Amino acid sequence: MADKIKKIAVLTSGGDSPGMNAAIRSVVRTCAYMKLECIAIYRGYQGMIEGDFKEMNARSVNNIINKGGTILKSARCEEFRTPEGRQKAHAQLLKNNIDGLVVIGGNGSFTGALKLNDEFNFPVIGIPGTIDNDILGTTYTLGFDTAINTVVDAIDKIRDTASSHNRLFFVEVMGRDVGHIALNAGVGAGAEEILIPEQNLGLDRLLDSLKRSKASGKSSSIVIVAEGDKTGKNVFELKEYVEEHLPIYDVRVSVLGHMQRGGNPTCFDRVLASRMGVKAVESLIEGKSNYMVGIRDNQLILTPISEAIKAHTAIDEELVRVSDIMST
Numbered sequence: 001m002a003d004k005i006k007k008i009a010v011l012t013s014g015g016d017s018p019g020m021n022a023a024i025r026s027v028v029r030t031c032a033y034m035k036l037e038c039i040a041i042y043r044g045y046q047g048m049i050e051g052d053f054k055e056m057n058a059r060s061v062n063n064i065i066n067k068g069g070t071i072l073k074s075a076r077c078e079e080f081r082t083p084e085g086r087q088k089a090h091a092q093l094l095k096n097n098i099d100g101l102v103v104i105g106g107n108g109s110f111t112g113a114l115k116l117n118d119e120f121n122f123p124v125i126g127i128p129g130t131i132d133n134d135i136l137g138t139t140y141t142l143g144f145d146t147a148i149n150t151v152v153d154a155i156d157k158i159r160d161t162a163s164s165h166n167r168l169f170f171v172e173v174m175g176r177d178v179g180h181i182a183l184n185a186g187v188g189a190g191a192e193e194i195l196i197p198e199q200n201l202g203l204d205r206l207l208d209s210l211k212r213s214k215a216s217g218k219s220s221s222i223v224i225v226a227e228g229d230k231t232g233k234n235v236f237e238l239k240e241y242v243e244e245h246l247p248i249y250d251v252r253v254s255v256l257g258h259m260q261r262g263g264n265p266t267c268f269d270r271v272l273a274s275r276m277g278v279k280a281v282e283s284l285i286e287g288k289s290n291y292m293v294g295i296r297d298n299q300l301i302l303t304p305i306s307e308a309i310k311a312h313t314a315i316d317e318e319l320v321r322v323s324d325i326m327s328t
Contacts, residue, residue, distance in 0.1 A: 005123075005285050007037040009053070009093065010102040012070040013044035013109035016261055017129045017143025019269035020070040023104050025061040026277020032058040034281065039098055043073045044105075045080035045112055048089040053096055065270055068146075068262050070104075080112055083119070090120045099123065100284035102277075104142070106130035107309045110292060114305045117290045125280040126292035126305055127273075131261060133180040134312040137303025138294025142276070145268040147174070147260045148185045154256055155189035155222060162220040168210065168242065168249040172235040174260050175226035178312050181260070182226035187323050192221040194323050195238075197228035198315045206231060206238070207245055209327070214248065216328075221249075275300055 010027045012020050024040070031038035040060075042052040064071055079085035093101070100123040103113040113124040128135045131147035151173050162169045171191075175181045179196025186194035193209050195201060206223075213221050225235050232238040239251045265273070276293045279300045283291060291302040 004287075005036065005099045007039060007096075007098050008100045008102060008281060008284060009039040009041050009096075009098045010072070010104065011041035011044050011048065012072045012074050012129065013103060013105035013112065014074060015106065015130065016069045016074055017131045017141070018068045018146035018261070018263060018265035019142035019273040020104055020129045021061075021064040021067045022265060022270045022273035023127050023129065023142060023277045024070070024072060025065050026274045027102050027281055028056045028061045029058050030278045030281040034285065036281070036285075039096060040072055043075040044077060044109070045085075045089060046075040046077040047073075048092055049077065049079055049085055051092045051095070053092070065274075066264050068264055074105075086115060086119060090116065090122060093122065100125070100289075102127060102280045102284070104129045106132070106141075107135060110135075110305050110309050114290065114309070117305075123284055123289040124305070125283050125288065126308070127276045127280055128292060128294065128308070131181065132175060132178055134178040135292070135294075135308050136311060136313055137292055137301070137308040139296050140268075140272060142269055142273050143261070143265070144180065145272075146263060146266045148181055148188065149266055150260055150263055151181060151185035151256060152188045154254075154259070155185065155191070155224070158254055159189070159220070159222055162222060162252075166220050166250065168221045168223070168251045170223050170225055170235050170238055170251070170253045172225045172227055172253070172255040174256075176228040179226040179229070179315055180313070182224045182229075183315060183319055183323065186224040187319060187326060189222065189224075190326065191224045191323075192218065192327050193223040195223065195225045195229040195231050196315065197226055197230060199320070200230040203231060203241055207242070210242065210246055210249065213327075
């Protein structure tokens, strides 16, 4: 297989995450080191269908390891969801003599890669790039570490205001289906309560927790709310409920939104992306396909993409317990 793989393409798809550029750089430079051609596909699967390809070399990826976002852009592509769209995409790959594909993205991106392999037996390797850290087969996804550090930094600043005015802040963070960002950032920032999709704590427990905080002498509180939390319909409803039942609190809401996706990747994400890019290219050269590169116990591993997209990663129950103890 080593002499069959001569040209590898790389794309980013789905939501952007810090570390994607570092992964692109790693794929391109590993190809250069291995004397392989590397083709960048712009705008994900949409660009694949339209043939938006560009040859890359080691110098093409200078000075991008420190940048957030993705230089290859990203786009949703409804056409790729159809057999006809995937047929067009595959035809473009063949037209450009591409032998293997590295897909950097999340569950949706990997589902597309899986279909491409199933229908055309085209070699694909995935690199998990999503701030949600919700993909099976890896302890960390690219962008998660940067995102939680961004959130902790924002909460530290919000706490300055909360303390100055004796306020309660509800801080909403990303996490529609999983609470990894909320839980980790909440523990790291010393939040008084953390609300996540995996645990519907109920409004009564939230009130009890806030009453205990007040009784213990805390003059201000921070409550981290994952956007998918089921305690209330949304963070603003939580604010209104607390104001109604605990008028002693001056309540504010801060929705961090897409700032969590941006910013320069941390050293951890840059190193992880570099390792994963090398592993992805080497795996294609070795004849492997339909795998996602992951990390566990600081060792790079391969997980079948079909397994990686089956379900979301479970929340760390030990960290939940630590959070309960720390909020005392």
